[in-house]
Amino acid sequence: MLERPVISNHTSRNGSPLRPAFSSTASLFKPDSAGLGDDVHPIIHEGRVAVITGAASGIGRAAALELAKLKLKIAIADVDEARLLKVGKDVAAIVGDANVLVVPTDVSKLDQVVHLKEKVFELWGESQYLVACNVKTIFLISQCISNSPIMILIFVQVAVLMNNAGIGLTGTSWDGINNWKTIFDVNLFGILNVQQTFVPSMLHQENQGMIINTGSKQGITNPPGNAAYNASKAAVKSLTESLAHELREKPNSNVTAHLFIPGWTYTNLTGAFTHAEKPAGAWTAEETVLYMLDKVRAGDFYVLVPDNETRRELDELRIMWAAGDIAEGRPALSRWHKDYKALFEEYVRDGMAGVGAGSERSF
Structure with a gap:
């Protein structure tokens, strides 16, 4: 039988719940002066690959541009092809055409996510020769090669896998079933499709990688008014917590997971798509992404983002x-x-x- 292949406790008054310990620096982040240097994170550096879904606008677009400034290779995906192509040009202006991949993708459809991965590996994959031989009986590598099958494996050093695609349709607890299915197909199963397509390869890559899933405060505090969206984001929270634990417990894993919880951000879902003026209380997508990268650099799992309000x-x-x-x-x-x-x-x-x-x- 062949061996494993070898590669050459207090409560406040009136029944209020336990208060958190406030951080003295929790609200002191100043995004306007938070330029990112080469030390943003040991995972994020020149030549590595970032794959970002929901990248045609808003937070996804901002993430693509900020990571491009750090000289990563950027693969962007979104269902909105026209806007995605425009973002691709913006990213290429920073890192060059050879370092940008634009793949129109509906993350709710597994075959399209698989196609996205194939395009990433096709463009930026590195070949490694895997020799299946019995290391207990082989004394010379030449003998091993001449007598054993050789498999060529293609690896991509994915530094950042950012699941940002999401939609905000409405649905109450007793109606709008089609909206419920659509929301969960994108907001939850879209992330599952991407994770189950990319993570197995990331677990075997030599360099570290991280997965950033975009959640929502609505998935935690559950404000009334949009049960379908809230439930989908609550599921993203649970999924990402489980992912982080599984990665942490897996021997020799070099991959971490992070739950990105934006504050009030001026995006397509909140007005930018209609060209409405940004409210004073909202942060821009760029500010939100800079804060997220700052917290990821610190190793935070829960990236809870404030805003101007x-x-x-x-x-x-x-x-x-x-x-x-x-x-x-x-x-x-x-x-x-x-x-x-x-x-x-x-x-x-x-x-x-x-x-x-x-x-x-x-x-």
Whole structure:
């Protein structure tokens, strides 16, 4: 039988949940002055490959441009071919045509994701010769080669796999079933399609890699109004947490996972597509991506992004309150319950006291 192939605990008053420990630097990030140097991350450096879905606009486009500035090779995918081609030209202006791959892709369709991987490997793959021989009985490599089958494996050193494709259709808990299916096909199964297509290869590559899945605060705090979208993003959170654990526990794994949770960002889903003026409270996609890369550099799994209206401390309070609904036996989504609204607002005022003005009004 051939051997394995060889390659030459306190609660605040009035029943409020446990308060998080605030970081003194949580809201001090200044995206306008956060230029990324060569030390952005040991994984991210010249010549490596980034694969980004949902790259035709917004956060995906911004990620492609920022990583191009760091001299990575950029593969971009999106269902919107016209806009994707335009982004491809913008990226090529930074890193050159040879370092850009544009592949129109519907991530909800597995065959198209497989096609995306094939194009990435075709353009930037490196050949390695794998000799299947019995290392217990072979003494000379020449003898091994002459008497054993040789397989040629194609590897791509994928540094960044960013699952950013997503849609924001609506659906309540009892209607809009077609929207539910479409949302989950893209927001959840799109990520699964990409992970199950790319991750097995990433596990065998020599260099480190990371997977960044774009989630949503709505998948954590679950505000009323769009049950379908919230549920899909809650599933992304659960999936990415499981992925991170599985990668961490896998022997010799060089791949990490990160859950990217944007704040209020001026994107196609929030107004940029219609050319509406950016609200003062929103961050641009570029600011959001710079913050994400800064936190990934620090090794954070949960990349919880603030904005000009909501500080990280307020996000933390909202998340802890949502968890407290379960731990303290309150009604579901008590933050929006008429009998708990005043209590929640008091909890936020107490939690934000001394942190600084600017967000207390936005409960």
